[in-house]
Amino acid sequence: MEFFGKTGRSARYLVVNADESEPGTFKDRYLMEFIPHLLIEGMITASYALGSKCSYIYIRGEYAWIVDILEQAIAEAKNNGWLGKNILGTGYDLEIYVQRGAGAYICGEETALLESLEGKRGNPRIKPPFPAVRGLWDCPTVVNNVETIAAVVPIINEGGEEYAKIGVGKSTGTKLISACGNIKKPGVYEIDMTISVEEFIYSDEYCGGMANGRKLKACIPGGSSVPILPANLLLKTAKGETRYMNYESLADGGFATGSMMGSGGFIVIDDSQCIVRHTYTLARFYRHESCGQCSPCREGTGWMEKILWNLETGKGKMGDIDLLWDIQRKIEGNTICPLGDAAAWPVAAAIRHFRDEFEWHVTNPDDAQRRNYGIGHYANPIPVPVTA
Amino acid sequence: MSLSFSDDMLKEVQRIVESYPQGKQKSALIPVLHIAQQEFGGWLSTETMDYVATLLGLKPIEVYEVATFYSMFNLKPVGKYMFEICQTGPCMLNGSDEIVAYIYEKLGIKPGETTTDGMFTLKTVECLGACGYAPMMQQGKHYREHLTKEKIDTIVDECWGMLYKIIKNKIFPLGDRGYMGRKLLLEKLTLKASGSMSVPP
């Protein structure tokens, strides 16, 4: 093959995953739009460490104008000798290219991303082999998120140990949180993972409290795929301890009473919102974004969406709630890629914590069309059964 | 084949193909489809896709497979200006449903429809990665965020303005001199652009 003859069998690639499409997440966009040089610098360093002579940024197709920003930043780096042939006289050559996707959440999954980068449908590959062994064009490839690569720069500059001093426990360094939903000040915040969830939502430094003077009903703390938490379990763990904005604390209690840090998409929901409708929009999202390769995800996501639509529009039956639970259980863990899990978790968590709201939709179909269930008991810390 | 890229575009395609190792020009498919969609009327006809296939040395079916997979490629003709409104969770929390309803009220189009004059298409899409600036939509290359009814009004007017400019440049490439007939047409468009001629629902 010409290709191997030309670049040698040992070609390796670094691919930056900028296909940010997880609902609730928009931090990579911020990094690329406003500080693209940080990403480029991180890529140069990481590529050098990896021995990659050619690195790609795979950016979601909708971020069309950011492509221009990145390309300009790359051109600037090139003009200054930071990129191209013989960088700073070290003999190291590196090219960075920006590749645009065309609208598919699944292309954020690393193997689907590589397929897409190869000009194919974004069907995730079956693993193993993992990309590090056989990735882009069958060569070893590392796929990392924009935030991860951008963090290379402070880590190199300050030294790993120094950087690790920030934060607490295993949650070291800083984390970008994209806050959105019904809060006063949505936006991207960099936190050092020592603050509490309550402080994050209510302090003026961060989200600035709930918008329109409403009450907190629920929150998805890590992007739409992770379990939703009702207010009582969000601010305090099931054991009654304060919940902090870090990996361990958010996951405290497992899926029964906890959630996950995920991609850092912090979606806050107030008491005027309907959980059933919200869950429906997420189910529709995952149905829309399923690649359609494996049967549980292809068929299951469509089924869940239809049932949720029925529940939302007052045509649901009591049995539908258990049916939903069973469907999500049969999707989870049985699919090729984690999109199946990502589609199952939000539905599971919504039923787990907001079952009475679902039931209310069934028993009061007319009421449910006119008004929302409101806050229920969720704001009051009541003991939560650890089952289901 | 009747369809073909201009020389500038071919150069751009060449540049894209060169960013991959030799023999991997299939990788250029998605970027080239983007260009083709932009060049040939905002959508991908079979003819366009076949052209891209020949250009990159691919089988036509490989192009169809990819073009139908990605949601940004339109396989049917669309209006001149497309409003792609995000509908997912965070945008819904901030009232994207009302925006869709307002567009129906104003332009008479539901998601997936185009105005009879071929000017606007409404499309609902899933999360575009701007959840903090919800509700939002994509219009052309850019995002329009924090949408309100008033903002929709402005955007619609802006689109008419853009069209007006394009046509004006076409009719009067050298400036505002020309025949009466052309002037009339321009006046008509100006009227439309200023919003005093309502768009039929």
Add this chain to the structure above:
Amino acid sequence: MADEVKKEVPARFKVTIDNITIEVAPGTTILNAARQIGGDVTPPAMCYYSKLQGSGGKCRTCLVEVEAGSAADPRPMPKLVASCRTAVMDGMVLKNITSERVLDARAGVVEFLLLNHPLDCPICDQAGECHLQDLGYEHGKEGTRYEFKRRTFEKEDIGPYIQLHMTRCILCYRCTYVADQLTDNRVHGVLERRDHAEISTYISKAIDSDFSGNMIDVCPVGALTDKTFRFKNRVWFTKPVDAHRDCENPKCCGKVTLWQRGDDVLRVTARKDQWGEVQSFDGKPGWICNTCRFDKKHSNDWVVEGPTKVSRHSVISQGHYIDMQMPKEIMPEVMGGRAPKLLMDIQDISEVNSVDIGLLPGPATSKTFEKKEQ
């Protein structure tokens, strides 16, 4: 180099599936190891096809539980794994039908696969040899809980030989691998995504390359069927016989199964092995060319070897002739050596049956049997 590798990796890997231990070559997949054991231990496979590279992993019917990953690392795996795409490790312990989790997940997969399936078996030519029927029967639960309208697709004509019923497709991707690996010009593929994904040519192009007929054989369901056999008969009324001919096409193996009714050859297919896959001859898959499949519909074209062995559990076996004791002909005896008139071979005198339906290019319809005006 080769010696070094041998030292590290045992020549044979020991795997235990449902408490049965077997030794297999390294690199074998769990599914193939289970097939070596055979019987109920073998997980069902709807998308994997050992003769097609890259196939498998999609349908998820072959999920198994890994109780111990390997001798070196005997931890269980948290998720069920697709046995068709997971290689065995030395000392691996697996559970298939002994695992509740597997049976539950599999029943779920069956329900998902049948969710939008039209269940039009009564008018489906695949009925009787459909893997989805078998799967549903063996691993499914009764009834469906789906209450919505089943998905439909626009009908598409993909040429004179192959009939496409997209509603029946389970998106196993096997036919696309056939087109990629056996023919030189793939014109069909998977379009769209999510539950709108479909097999199509996009432009209703005829699929007509030399080996395209094999797509019919690999299709586990009735999504791709033989147009020249369409509605002609139910498979269980036909008599399969093994036959061969010297095919001019070097890539065609020429060994086939003829599906006959009387002397008519209604259909020609490749020979299938016990897993429903095309049989291998001398280690090579026995694909057949379109000429053998579609144009040689006369018994004279073939050298018949004998009745095909059909597994007893198949519905096809019920119309079968192997080892069957024919009742003694007593008519001539009773009638003093004279053959009964009424029971004569109707074919000889009937106008209707003068039509050799095996040679028809398409389905037999009432038109076929209309008397031609002299």
